[in-house]
Each structure stands twice: as C-alpha cells, then as structure tokens.
Amino acid sequence: MLSIEGLTIRSKAKTVVDQLELAVRPGEWFALAGESGSGKSMTASAIGGLLPSSFTAHGVIAWKGNNLLTLSAKQRRSLLGNEISYIFQDYHGAFTPFLRIGSQLDELMHAHGCPDRNARKQRCIEVLEHVQLPAERVYRSYPFQLSGGQLQRAAIAAALLLKPQLLIADEPTTALDTLTAHRVLQLINQIRMETGISVLWITHDLRHVRKYADRIAVMRTGSLVESGETQAVLDHPTHPYTRRLLAAIPPLAPNAPARLPYSTEEQITPERSGLHG
Numbered sequence: 001m002l003s004i005e006g007l008t009i010r011s012k013a014k015t016v017v018d019q020l021e022l023a024v025r026p027g028e029w030f031a032l033a034g035e036s037g038s039g040k041s042m043t044a045s046a047i048g049g050l051l052p053s054s055f056t057a058h059g060v061i062a063w064k065g066n067n068l069l070t071l072s073a074k075q076r077r078s079l080l081g082n083e084i085s086y087i088f089q090d091y092h093g094a095f096t097p098f099l100r101i102g103s104q105l106d107e108l109m110h111a112h113g114c115p116d117r118n119a120r121k122q123r124c125i126e127v128l129e130h131v132q133l134p135a136e137r138v139y140r141s142y143p144f145q146l147s148g149g150q151l152q153r154a155a156i157a158a159a160l161l162l163k164p165q166l167l168i169a170d171e172p173t174t175a176l177d178t179l180t181a182h183r184v185l186q187l188i189n190q191i192r193m194e195t196g197i198s199v200l201w202i203t204h205d206l207r208h209v210r211k212y213a214d215r216i217a218v219m220r221t222g223s224l225v226e227s228g229e230t231q232a233v234l235d236h237p238t239h240p241y242t243r244r245l246l247a248a249i250p251p252l253a254p255n256a257p258a259r260l261p262y263s264t265e266e267q268i269t270p271e272r273s274g275l276h277g
C-alpha cells in the first residue's frame with residue numbers, strides 16, 4: 001500500500017534518514033520506533049511533503065502507483081486529508097484557536113470539494129460521534145473549551161473527516177496523561193478495525209507497541225536496524241539497540257527486573273546499527 005524504498009533525507013549539513021526501506025500494508029498498524037532524533041518524524045513528514053524547507057528527500061515513497069516525492073503542490077494538497085492524514089503530538093496545532101471546531105471541520109470539507117452544507121454538517125457530526133465526543137456540543141465549541149484528551153479526539157476526527165486510507169500518527173499521545181493516552185490508542189485501534197484504515201504510528205515508547213502494532217520497524221540515527229512482526233521483534237530482538245530500547249521500558253513493579261536482559265557491555269557497532277558514513 002505504502003512502500004518506502006531507499007529513502008534518504010538530508011540537508012546541506014547532515015543526513016537524517018539514510019536508505020530507509022519499509023512498507024505499510026492495507027489495514028495494518030505499523031509502528032516506527034526509535035529514540036529521539038532517530039529520524040522517525042522526518043520520515044513521516046516526507047510522506048506528506050511536509051519536510052522543513054532546508055531538507056530534501058530522495059528515493060521512492062510509492063502510493064497507488066505514484067512516487068509521492070515527485071507530486072506537485074496541488075496534487076499533494078489533494079492527497080493530504082483525502083487519502084493520507086496526520087495527527088500530531090501537538091494537537092493544539094490541528095485547530096486555529098479562535099474559530100469553532102465545527103466551522104474548521106466544515107471548512108476542511110468545503111476546501112476538499114463538498115459543496116452541500118447539510119452533507120458537510122452531517123459528516124462532521126458523524127465523525128465527532130465516531131471519536132466518542134459529545135458531537136453537537138464539540139461542533140459548537142472553541143478549541144480552548146475542550147480538555148487535552150477531547151482536543152486530541154477532535155484532531156483525530158479532523159484527520160478522519162475525508163475518509164483517508166492511511167493515518168500517520170506522530171507521537172499522538174506524548175502530551176497526554178497515561179490514562180487519556182491509553183484511551184486515544186484504543187480509539188485509534190477501534191477506528192482501524194471499523195474502517196480498515198492503515199496506521200503508521202511514530203513512537204519512541206515501546207510500552208504500547210506490543211498491544212497495538214502488527215509490525216514494527218526500529219530506527220536508529222536515520223537507519224533501520226530491525227523490522228518484522230511485533231511479537232517476534234519484541235520477544236527475540238536481534239539488534240542490541242532494540243534490546244536497549246526494550247530494557248529502557250520501566251518495569252511494572254519497582255523491584256521487578258527489566259523486561260529483557262540487556263548487557264551494558266553489548267556494543268552497538270556502526271555495522272550492526274546500519275550506520276553509513
């Protein structure tokens with residue numbers, strides 16, 4: 001469905017993603033994991049053409065027979081929302097502060113070619129209900145009248161409004177408390193099962209990966225170190241970096257051992273980490 005081949009992202013100063021290969025299948029939840037700065041968000045941004053202007057992307061991001069890296073600005077605008085949409089850690093950024101949620105959702109549909117006012121309202125209410133919000137009230141609310149968890153749900157509603165086939169969720173729960181985060185992940189999973197949408201989930205936190213992700217790819221300093229079925233990778237990580245990430249998961253009880261043994265003497269050599277240059 002989405003296939004990334006030989007993706008390299010660089011600025012004049014540095015290469016932040018190096019020859020990345022991965023594919024997201026229809027309907028699956030794919031986790032792209034790795035610690036801060038490993039290049040996950042840059043990869044996610046490249047898919048929608050959202051890279052900072054000082055960076056260029058090379059390679060292929062194949063989607064429905066097109067290389068997304070070669071789309072025109074107009075083609076990209078039509079793709080975003082309609083076929084591929086995003087939710088981000090900073091859910092406040094999804095909405096303009098002083099416009100009601102309803103008018104912002106309405107405008108999004110209007111801009112994407114839905115002229116019928118009643119049909120727009122109906123779809124907005126439907127999608128707000130789908131993310132389990134009190135739809136009519138939220139439709140009339142300003143962003144600042146909602147809690148963080150409600151606002152992230154509204155951002156998910158905005159992302160789903162035009163019925164995309166791929167949802168890119170870039171650290172969507174980092175700014176939420178644990179319980180709210182858990183509920184948001186459950187909601188995304190429920191939506192995935194109901195709609196068949198694929199989820200590309202960017203995360204530095206492996207705690208929830210086992211529960212939600214079908215497959216996982218682990219990145220380190222711009223390169224892929226390991227990928228496969230989630231259970232196989234987490235139960236039998238082949239790369240020391242993956243073992244280190246797993247060992248960093250806080251144990252459930254204060255005196256419980258870490259999830260997997262990890263030797264601090266285990267060196268991560270450039271060859272094993274997949275680093276180039």
Ligand SMILES: Nc1ncnc2c1ncn2[C@@H]1O[C@H](COP(=O)(O)OP(=O)(O)OP(=O)(O)O)[C@@H](O)[C@H]1O
Pocket residue numbers: 016034035036037038039040041042043052171204
């Ligand atoms: N706007 C930017 N300008 C310059 N460098 C950037 C910019 N955004 C990210 N970088 C650099 O690109 C590299 C990859 O960053 P990226 O945000 O993709 O990592 P990440 O794995 O998503 O980490 P995080 O979870 O912290 O966002 C890092 O070295 C980072 O410093």
